[in-house]
Amino acid sequence: MFLLEKAPAKINLTLDVLHKRPDHYHEVEMVMTTIDLADRIELIELQEDIIEIRSENRFVPNDERNLAYRAAKLIKDRYHIKHGVRIYIDKQIPVAAGLAGGSSDAAAVLRGLNRLWSLHISVKELAALGSQIGSDVSFCVYGSTAIARGRGEHITELPAPPSCWVVLAKPEIGVSTQSIYQNLQPNRLIHPDTAGMINAIKDGNYIDVCKKTGNVLESVTLSLYPEVKQIKAQMEKSGADAVLMSGSGPTVFALVQQENRAYRIYNGLRGFCNEVYVVRMLGSSYVG
Numbered sequence: 001m002f003l004l005e006k007a008p009a010k011i012n013l014t015l016d017v018l019h020k021r022p023d024h025y026h027e028v029e030m031v032m033t034t035i036d037l038a039d040r041i042e043l044i045e046l047q048e049d050i051i052e053i054r055s056e057n058r059f060v061p062n063d064e065r066n067l068a069y070r071a072a073k074l075i076k077d078r079y080h081i082k083h084g085v086r087i088y089i090d091k092q093i094p095v096a097a098g099l100a101g102g103s104s105d106a107a108a109v110l111r112g113l114n115r116l117w118s119l120h121i122s123v124k125e126l127a128a129l130g131s132q133i134g135s136d137v138s139f140c141v142y143g144s145t146a147i148a149r150g151r152g153e154h155i156t157e158l159p160a161p162p163s164c165w166v167v168l169a170k171p172e173i174g175v176s177t178q179s180i181y182q183n184l185q186p187n188r189l190i191h192p193d194t195a196g197m198i199n200a201i202k203d204g205n206y207i208d209v210c211k212k213t214g215n216v217l218e219s220v221t222l223s224l225y226p227e228v229k230q231i232k233a234q235m236e237k238s239g240a241d242a243v244l245m246s247g248s249g250p251t252v253f254a255l256v257q258q259e260n261r262a263y264r265i266y267n268g269l270r271g272f273c274n275e276v277y278v279v280r281m282l283g284s285s286y287v288g
């Protein structure tokens with residue numbers, strides 16, 4: 001038996017931190033959505049009781065450090081599955097980019113093994129399992145548009161935002177999520193208007209969606225990595241409707257409605273950044 005599962009990247013339309021928790025995580029409130037930049041996950045059932053990870057991308061670990069491996073292990077242990085699985089990851093999402101690539105791979109493995117082994121696990125249960133792997137995995141299990149609260153694992157789905165083009169630029173640096181959260185000064189934050197973003201999405205109001213974007217982690221990453229700041233300024237200069245860093249960065253994205261303007265931004269980034277993508281916002285669910 002063999003099946004394919006798509007693992008789309010996410011972007012944060014908002015990211016707010018409410019306070020630091022005693023468990024050293026931060027209580028967050030974020031509006032996230034999916035984009036048409038996706039890894040492809042191939043799952044092949046093995047008779048032998050092993051989990052194999054294969055990928056041609058040298059930055060993707062092929063052992064238990066891989067979040068996809070951890071997802072398979074979790075399902076196998078919880079549901080006493082004695083078969084094995086080979087997981088082939090066709091990596092399209094840049095690694096350590098703030099786009100939840102590893103989390104989305106893990107979520108795709110949870111969804112895929114649920115189908116492969118006919119386990120009939122509900123989406124809600126899969127999301128709860130996913131939260132044991134990482135804070136972004138629950139959102140990725142839904143793969144839609146949602147508000148994420150708690151440390152990211154409490155998901156309330158939203159309708160898809162008005163569709164638009166998303167230009168993404170990933171500078172050649174890796175950013176540690178943990179260190180960005182650690183450098184945050186909670187009493188100095190300019191909080192995004194999360195309620196305003198939710199209303200804008202529910203109203204299908206593209207202009208307001210653009211106006212309400214905001215990420216409290218952005219100023220931390222921008223101050224540590226001037227190249228991210230430079231890319232953001234370049235995108236703003238090229239006429240984007242909104243420009244924001246995703247997650248803890250370093251990827252910056254621009255929103256625009258017209259395709260020709262998306263390519264103008266893309267062309268404007270020549271010489272600033274090698275990894276640039278032009279994709280559509282997806283926003284609606286991948287699962288049943």
Ligand SMILES: C[C@](O)(CO)[C@H](O)COP(=O)(O)OP(=O)(O)OC[C@H]1O[C@@H](n2ccc(N)nc2=O)[C@H](O)[C@@H]1O
Pocket residue numbers: 012015024025026027028030098100103133134135136137150151152177178179181247248
């Ligand atoms: C920045 C975001 O990607 C936005 O969507 C997420 O908040 C982070 O999600 P993630 O990478 O899946 O995060 P995890 O792997 O769970 O945590 C990595 C590290 O980030 C910090 N972390 C993460 C989530 C959170 N709500 N508070 C935190 O302080 C913790 O130091 C943690 O050790």
Ligand SMILES: Nc1ncnc2c1ncn2[C@@H]1O[C@H](COP(=O)(O)OP(=O)(O)OP(=O)(O)O)[C@@H](O)[C@H]1O
Pocket residue numbers: 059060061065066067068089094095096097098099100101102103105106136177247248249
């Ligand atoms: N399936 C995977 N794909 C990519 N990286 C993975 C995977 N599993 C584990 N990793 C490790 O996780 C690290 C972070 O990679 P990932 O691409 O998930 O970051 P990210 O997009 O910044 O995540 P987030 O937005 O959730 O904070 C990598 O450096 C890599 O070593």
